[in-house]
Amino acid sequence: MRTVCVFGLAFLCVILGGGLAGAQDAEAPQVPPKTVGISFEQSADNVFFDFQVDTETYNRVYYNTTVRDGETLVKVVFHNEADPSTQKFVRLHLAQAVLPSDTSASTTQDGAKLTFSKANPGQRWSNVVNFASDEALSGTLPVNVAGNRVDITATEFQDVKDAIVRSLDRVEGIQYTPNDVDAIASQFGEAFDKSTPYCLAPSLCVCKPPFVFDGTKCVSADLWSDFQSLIVSQSAVQVQVEEDKPLRVLAEQELLQLDEGSFNAVFDTYQKRAARQQVWPYMLYSQTFKGSDVLVVGAGMTQFEPLVLANTGCNVTVVDTNINNLKLLNRIADVSDVDRANLHLVYAPTLDGLGELSGNFDVVMALDSLTRAPTELLEGAYQVLLSKLRVGGRWIQLAPSKSRYLAEGSPSYADFARIYNRHLGVPEEKVWYEWLDLRKLMKILGRTRTRFQIVFEGELGSNPAQFPDNFQLIDLLYLGGSGEGR
Structure with a gap:
């Protein structure tokens, strides 16, 4: 006999019987956890989930439904009565709320079916599952x-x-x-x-x-207890140090140790390679912001954006938590004839250091630097940086795209970083990379009723991708917080 059980701090069980009547308006299946097949349907008032497992092995099902802050959390366990260690677990985060007291379960030929009543009857859900996991806590x-x-x-x-x-x-x-x-x-x-x-x-x-x-x-x-590691910009570069030799990865410390002749040769080689792999329209922004005060978060070598901005008449302040990144940018400026009057380098090893930046800015530009540490820990840095932006200024951010993250199978952010690192030459110790889109950025920046106008959001990179160069560019006009003037 197979059973379905409601679980929590204690179990409640329901005898498994026949299948449930079919639902209406089938939706495309979400990507399921690896160990249990899942498909769903919805009607105007209900959401239905089919779970497919080996029913000869898993003859009891436990499930629990709770609602937290508007989202529904569903936990389902397939269990073997003869061998309790043989179990399969599924956690589903539903996009919207259901009525936990109005949940029912039954068996199907392949497993079990759960039925949830929507908290708002008649409402169509544009997406049903926000996230799925097969790892129990x-x-x-x-x-x-x-x-x-x-x-x-x-x-x-x-x-x-x-x-x-x-x-x-x-x-x-x-x-x-x-x-x-x-x-x-x-x-x-x-x-x-x-x-x-x-x-x-x-x-x-x-x-x-x-x-x-x-x-x-x-x-x-x-x-991530040390804020020194929270804002990390990329300074490792792939260059051909010797003719007819394979590319080598040089990090900022090794680049700083090169003699003048070797450094100039490496810089020239890398500059030519970077020019062939443009991933965002920095030349356009350098003209748009001429004469403006620009704060660049992260001094890492990518396409020398701070130097381009400074050389076209922008008053550029570059802040970084890695002193070697700043030393390297300073050395590059020395050999590239940059207008040094327009370039200001600031070392800020802590969040307090960001707050001590003098003045306000017309532009805050974070180019692939605020996604290399957990979002939860960087929210304070976002708010401090936003406090340095004048009303009417621009927030411009470049980050890995969500579409690339999903295309890679929604890996951990450490694994996502390694995917990029293999192609871009970033050292293995930099092991965190988060995707970003407009909605996610608004969740971070908009916690204090901050208002923005969207200037641009789009994905940049080659198509088809030659390497993981798919990035999201977000350009916002800052309208101030609640009560501030425009």
């Missing part, structure tokens, strides 16, 4: 019960209270009460809630502190 909590320290391990789809009782019973002589079990279960619930991402739109997910979203799940933010 597990945790170990150290707790003190009756003077005893006990490490209790549980998984989010287990009967958590039963796991707690079993762990406590293994401690000889311990005395505990139902209130102790309830309190520990509540701690697990809070821990699982913190480490479960919130998905605000398709693939746009964030996590609660102390976690960050890595593209697939919530992970600890401990690796």
Whole structure:
């Protein structure tokens, strides 16, 4: 006999029987988790999910539905009664809210079918699933019960209270009460809630502190505790150092150590290569912003944009958390006849350093520098930079495109970085790369009722892509925050 069970801190089970009547208005299937096939349909008032698994192996299904801040979280576990360790897990973040109390389940020939009633009957959902994952959360909590320290391990789809009782019973002589079990279960619930991402739109997910979203799940933010690593711009370059030799990757420290003749040769070679791989219209902007005060975030060598801007009459301030990037840009300026009166280099090792930038700017330009660390941790930097932008100024940002991220199979941001690094010559230690589009940027910049007018948003790069050069260019006119003049 197969069963479907509702799970949470305790299980409720429903006997599996025949299939459910077909729904109307079939939608194209979302990309499912790897271990369970999923398809969905929707009618005016309901959403239906079919889960396909090996029903001979998985003869019981547990599911749970909750609504958090307007999104619906669905957890489904396929279980083998004879071998509890044999399980398949699916977590779905639905785009909009359903009524958890009005959810039903039944079996099909290939697995199970869940039916959800929409919180707003009659509303058509343009997208059904924001995010899907096949990795269940597990945790170990150290707790003190009756003077005893006990490490209790549980998984989010287990009967958590039963796991707690079993762990406590293994401690000889311990005395505990139902209130102790309830309190520990509540701690697990809070821990699982913190480490479960919130998905605000398709693939746009964030996590609660102390976690960050890595593209697939919530992970600890401990690796990013030093703000020095949060704004990272690219200074590694691929050049042919010796004739008839393969390309070599030179990072900023090695470039700085080259003698004058070698450095000039490398710079000239790289400049010619960069000119053949234009990924954004920097020459157009250099003319548009002539005479303007421009703040460039990140001094990394890509196409020498700060130098081009300075040489065409822009008053350019470049800020970076890596002092070597600034030293390298300074050296390039020395050998490229840049108007040094228009170029100002600022080292800002901390977020406070960004806030201490003098004056306000007509343009804030972040060219592929604010997507190399978790979005959750960079929101403060975004707000400080925005505070330096005059009303009527322009926010211009270049970042990896969402379409490229989806084309790569929605990998973790570390794996996404490695995909780009293999082709662009960035050292392996730079292991984070997030996509960005207008909607995601508005979620970051618009938290204080900030107003913008969209000047341009579009994808740049070769077609078909010769290497992962697909970038999103976003150009916004800043209209100020609530109460500010235009």
